[in-house]
Amino acid sequence: MVGFRNIAVHNYQEVSLKVIKMIIEKHIYDFNEFIYAINKLI
DSSP: OHHHHHHHHHOGGGOOHHHHHHHHHHHHHHHHHHHHHHHHHO
């Protein structure tokens, strides 16, 4: 996920939908865990 952040922040013109799709598919658990943690705070 850190690698994606670096690409998104520093090389946004190089981010392709294919790369974003792959990251979401491989790290969906991370997103779900993040959403759960945020919901607990609200």
